[in-house]
Amino acid sequence: MNDGRHTEYDICIVGGGVSGLAAAWYAQRFAAEAEAPCRVCVLEASGRWGGKLLTDEIEADGAGRFIVEGGPDSFLAQKPWVGELAREIGLGDALLGTNDTGRSVFIWVKDRPVPLPQGLLLIAPSRLLPFMSSPLFSIRGRLRAGLDLILPRRTDESDESVADFVGRRMGPEAVDRLAEPLLAGIYSAEPEQMSLLATFPRFRAMEQKHRSLIRAMVRTRIEIAKRRAANPGRKPPATFVSFTEGVAALPRRLVERVDADGALHTRLDAMAPTETGWRLRLSDGRTVTCKAVVLAVMADAAAGLLRPVSTKAAAALERIRFVSSANVSMAWPVSALREPPEGFGILFPRTAGSRINAVTYSSNKFRGRAPDGWVLVRTFLGGSRNPEVFEEDDPTLERFSIEEMQKLLGTDQPPLFTKLNRWAHSNPQYDVGHLDVMAEAQAGLPEGLWLAGGSYGGIGVPDCIRQGKEAAQQAVARALGRPAAVDAADRRSPVGSA
Numbered sequence: 001m002n003d004g005r006h007t008e009y010d011i012c013i014v015g016g017g018v019s020g021l022a023a024a025w026y027a028q029r030f031a032a033e034a035e036a037p038c039r040v041c042v043l044e045a046s047g048r049w050g051g052k053l054l055t056d057e058i059e060a061d062g063a064g065r066f067i068v069e070g071g072p073d074s075f076l077a078q079k080p081w082v083g084e085l086a087r088e089i090g091l092g093d094a095l096l097g098t099n100d101t102g103r104s105v106f107i108w109v110k111d112r113p114v115p116l117p118q119g120l121l122l123i124a125p126s127r128l129l130p131f132m133s134s135p136l137f138s139i140r141g142r143l144r145a146g147l148d149l150i151l152p153r154r155t156d157e158s159d160e161s162v163a164d165f166v167g168r169r170m171g172p173e174a175v176d177r178l179a180e181p182l183l184a185g186i187y188s189a190e191p192e193q194m195s196l197l198a199t200f201p202r203f204r205a206m207e208q209k210h211r212s213l214i215r216a217m218v219r220t221r222i223e224i225a226k227r228r229a230a231n232p233g234r235k236p237p238a239t240f241v242s243f244t245e246g247v248a249a250l251p252r253r254l255v256e257r258v259d260a261d262g263a264l265h266t267r268l269d270a271m272a273p274t275e276t277g278w279r280l281r282l283s284d285g286r287t288v289t290c291k292a293v294v295l296a297v298m299a300d301a302a303a304g305l306l307r308p309v310s311t312k313a314a315a316a317l318e319r320i321r322f323v324s325s326a327n328v329s330m331a332w333p334v335s336a337l338r339e340p341p342e343g344f345g346i347l348f349p350r351t352a353g354s355r356i357n358a359v360t361y362s363s364n365k366f367r368g369r370a371p372d373g374w375v376l377v378r379t380f381l382g383g384s385r386n387p388e389v390f391e392e393d394d395p396t397l398e399r400f401s402i403e404e405m406q407k408l409l410g411t412d413q414p415p416l417f418t419k420l421n422r423w424a425h426s427n428p429q430y431d432v433g434h435l436d437v438m439a440e441a442q443a444g445l446p447e448g449l450w451l452a453g454g455s456y457g458g459i460g461v462p463d464c465i466r467q468g469k470e471a472a473q474q475a476v477a478r479a480l481g482r483p484a485a486v487d488a489a490d491r492r493s494p495v496g497s498a
């Protein structure tokens with residue numbers, strides 16, 4: 001990124017999180033492919049690039065180096081956009097899959113950790129035997145889940161909550177012991193409010209096509225097994241990936257490689273349309289004109305900027321709800337623990353009454369996160385389920401985390417360090433009707449302006465990159481006065497878009 005601060009650009013990208021930085025990279029690439037000059041600037045209100053992608057290196061005396069994630073720690077590998085971008089910017093060799101051994105994730109049921117049954121893909125089983133014999137469910141719960149095989153499909157195409165869908169197909173125990181802890185732990189969300197169509201549209205499509213979710217999942221698994229049999233030497237890919245030096249390697253490399261003017265500590269304060277594009281008022285005192293704008297900020301910030309320009313788009317975006325979450329990373333020597341923790345972590349259903357929603361064993365999930373002989377863990381608190389916990393002060397959140405982890409790990413030693421990250425009003429919620437909200441917002445958007453980011457068309461980092469890429473394609477076409485080619489390949493969206 002360059003230091004230039006000019007007053008005329010072709011494209012202004014607002015927000016220097018992963019969506020905005022991806023948009024800047026692809027704007028540069030599409031303009032180069034069109035063999036046309038295109039001046040791009042990226043405006044970032046804070047003093048740091050990367051937005052929620054935040055990695056700290058903690059050097060602890062006598063222990064060594066820990067790689068501590070403050071926001072996301074991994075990306076769904078099935079979605080191709082992180083891998084594609086990483087390879088384009090020369091970061092392909094730094095991609096790191098989750099550890100092959102000890103992949104299990106546990107759910108806390110009746111005061112003990114129970115592994116998720118093998119073959120479970122988010123909320124649906126692809127293997128019947130492990131599911132039907134799992135102690136995660138009561139016999140009654142398993143029999144109810146089995147009814148999915150004979151229940152009719154829903155014909156109504158309207159949205160419904162994830163809880164309604166899972167409850168309808170697999171029964172209430174699958175909601176309480178599977179969907180609820182998974183959504184609270186992964187998305188800081190609650191299944192009763194989360195939109196099925198905006199987050200897991202594949203599951204509805206499976207029901208439409210195969211009627212039974214279990215049948216659909218089993219068929220998918222058989223197809224995957226056939227593909228693997230055709231390529232016997234190939235190792236099954238990891239479900240999640242990160243980077244050897246942590247997730248912040250991605251924005252760091254983008255900032256090095258993007259040839260655009262980048263301005264930190266520079267907030268977009270107001271915007272107004274002109275005959276040829278946009279006039280932007282920035283917090284550094286500049287007034288900038290440009291032909292196209294990509295708003296790569298969260299929906300609440302976008303709504304504030306859009307209100308004077310399009311009340312319709314602003315009103316729609318204001319309906320997107322945000323919740324707050326916190327996480328605490330801590331390290332212990334293995335020698336101080338009853339035994340080394342197993343698996344990637346534990347999810348706590350709300351019925352467990354725990355003060356933490358989930359814990360990730362970061363040093364088990366990815367190699368190189370902690371020095372040998374040390375365990376790095378991260379607890380998750382607050383979210384949609386426990387908003388009052390987020391209101392506690394920092395020492396209390398740390399104390400909750402330490403106490404819960406000491407019980408789980410069997411130690412009375414204090415951790416070597418604690419690292420707390422708070423994310424106030426930072427977790428967008430894709431509530432039922434989210435797709436309608438977005439359709440309204442898009443319909444109200446003025447010419448020459450695009451939205452990209454975690455509040456809109458997919459919460460996960462892969463979808464943020466895809467949205468940045470799509471917005472860049474449109475913005476470059478407008479700035480150069482050429483029609484935008486729709487990249488059909490980017491419509492691929494394996495299981496879920498959240």
Ligand SMILES: Cc1cc2nc3c(=O)[nH]c(=O)nc-3n(C[C@H](O)[C@H](O)[C@H](O)COP(=O)(O)OP(=O)(O)OC[C@H]3O[C@@H](n4cnc5c(N)ncnc54)[C@H](O)[C@@H]3O)c2cc1C
Pocket residue numbers: 014015016017018019020043044045046050051052053070071072073074075076266267268269296297298301325327423426427452453454455458459460461462464
């Ligand atoms: C705790 C946590 C854990 C997560 N875990 C995962 C995970 O494991 N895997 C995964 O895929 N996803 C995960 N996510 C989601 C993912 O991190 C986010 O959806 C994604 O990083 C959002 O990127 P973004 O660029 O759209 O927005 P942001 O990262 O929010 O960036 C927006 C940027 O815009 C700036 N900005 C705002 N207003 C203005 C303005 N007026 N002018 C200029 N700049 C402005 C902000 O300062 C910010 O830097 C997690 C999120 C959180 C909070």
